[in-house]
Amino acid sequence: MIDHRRLGRELDLFVSDPLAGAGLPIWLPAGAAARHAVEEYVRELERRSGHQHVYSPPLGKRELFELSGHFGYFADDMFPPMRLSADDEFVLRPALCPHHALVFRARGRSYRELPLRIAELGGMYRSERSGVLGGLSRVRAISLNDAHTFCAPDQVGEEVVEILGLIRAAHAALGVRPAGFRLSLRGPGEKYVGDDAQWARAEELLRGALAGVDYVEAPGEAAFYGPKIDIQIVDAAGRESTISTIQLDFDKPERFDLSYTDRDGSRRRPVMVHRSLVGSMERLFAYLIEVHEGAFPAWYAPVQLMLLPVDDGQVDAVTELARRAVDAGLRVEVDAAGSLGARIRDAARRRVPYLGVLGSREAADGHLALRLRGGRALDPMPAAAALALISRQVASRAADLLPPD
Numbered sequence: 001m002i003d004h005r006r007l008g009r010e011l012d013l014f015v016s017d018p019l020a021g022a023g024l025p026i027w028l029p030a031g032a033a034a035r036h037a038v039e040e041y042v043r044e045l046e047r048r049s050g051h052q053h054v055y056s057p058p059l060g061k062r063e064l065f066e067l068s069g070h071f072g073y074f075a076d077d078m079f080p081p082m083r084l085s086a087d088d089e090f091v092l093r094p095a096l097c098p099h100h101a102l103v104f105r106a107r108g109r110s111y112r113e114l115p116l117r118i119a120e121l122g123g124m125y126r127s128e129r130s131g132v133l134g135g136l137s138r139v140r141a142i143s144l145n146d147a148h149t150f151c152a153p154d155q156v157g158e159e160v161v162e163i164l165g166l167i168r169a170a171h172a173a174l175g176v177r178p179a180g181f182r183l184s185l186r187g188p189g190e191k192y193v194g195d196d197a198q199w200a201r202a203e204e205l206l207r208g209a210l211a212g213v214d215y216v217e218a219p220g221e222a223a224f225y226g227p228k229i230d231i232q233i234v235d236a237a238g239r240e241s242t243i244s245t246i247q248l249d250f251d252k253p254e255r256f257d258l259s260y261t262d263r264d265g266s267r268r269r270p271v272m273v274h275r276s277l278v279g280s281m282e283r284l285f286a287y288l289i290e291v292h293e294g295a296f297p298a299w300y301a302p303v304q305l306m307l308l309p310v311d312d313g314q315v316d317a318v319t320e321l322a323r324r325a326v327d328a329g330l331r332v333e334v335d336a337a338g339s340l341g342a343r344i345r346d347a348a349r350r351r352v353p354y355l356g357v358l359g360s361r362e363a364a365d366g367h368l369a370l371r372l373r374g375g376r377a378l379d380p381m382p383a384a385a386a387l388a389l390i391s392r393q394v395a396s397r398a399a400d401l402l403p404p405d
C-alpha cells in the first residue's frame, strides 16, 4: 500500500515529531529541496502570467478577520485569539485574502491596473482536530500557493479561463492527474453572503469558463462568499480532496470597501477572484509523493545526480565533476563508501534519477557512465555531455529522464 507517510520517512522528506505538535510536520533537507524547486517553478509561472508577488504576515489583528467575515463564518476552524492586552488581540490567519485586500487598498487604483494579480506563497493555520491529522495531507500550519485577482466585472470570465490554463500547465509539469472538475454551488441554508442576483451571475460566469470541460455540479460546496471551481485529486487510499481552486467573491470587495477609478472617472467596485494553482505545499507533496511513489521528475528530485567512483582511484575526478555539476545548477551528491553494488542499490532506494559511475577508464577519458533510475545504463559519454543532458531535462521540466528520440 502506497502511503506518503511511509515514503516520507524512507526518503527523509519530512518528519512529524510529537514534541513539535500534531499536524505540524518539519520538512527535512531532501523534502525542502524538492519543495523549493516546485515553489520556484510556480513563482516563475505566475510571474510570466502577470502576477505580482507580496509577503504578508501569518497573523493579524482580530478586527481584520472580523471585517473579512472569517470570524463570523469560519471561527470553528481557527485557533483561539491571542490576547496581548484588553483591546489588542491577534489571530493566526485562516486565509490570505484579508491581507491581499489591504494590498489593493494600499493606494488608489485605476482601471488601467486591472486585472491586478497579487500572489503569495503564504502561511495560514487551521485548528484541525488531532484525530484527522496525518503526515502532510491534513496539517494545522498550511503553506498555501495563493493569489487574488482584482478585476472589473467584465474581465472575470476571461480571467477564469486564463487561470484554468495555468492550472493545466502546473499539473502537467508536476505530474498531477486530476480526478475531476467540480463546480461548487450554493446549497440550502443561510451561511452564504451576497444577494441572489450576484450568485446567479457568478455561477453563470463559471459555467461559461468551464465550457468544453467535463465537470460535475456540487450544490452546497460553495465558499460562504461565492461559487467556485474545484479540481479534485484522489490519493492512494482513495480519498478525494481539492488541489486547485478558483473562487469568485463579490463580498470581500464590499467589506473592505475596495474601489478603482473607471475610465469615466467614477468609482467602481472590483470583483475578487481567489485562486490556487496547486493548493498547499503540504497537500501537494502528500499527493506527489504517492503518485510518483517517491520517484519525482528530475527537475524536483531532491538529489538529481549521484556520483559513484568505482574505487578510491577516482575520488579526485569525482569531486571535480561534482563541483562542475553544482556550478551547472544541479543537486548532486557523491557516494564513495562501500561496494559499488550496495551504493547503486542505495541510490535506487532513494529514487535518484541519474547515477554517474566513474571507473579508471572513464576518469582517464574524461567520460561518465550514466545509469538511469529504473536500471537502464547508457554508454559512457564525455562528462560535459552527460551534465548537459541532465541540465536540459531539468531545465525543460521533462517528465522523462531522456529526451525523446
Ligand SMILES: [Zn+2]
Pocket (backbone or CB within 6 Å): 095, 096, 097, 148, 274, 275
Ligand atoms: Zn482568498
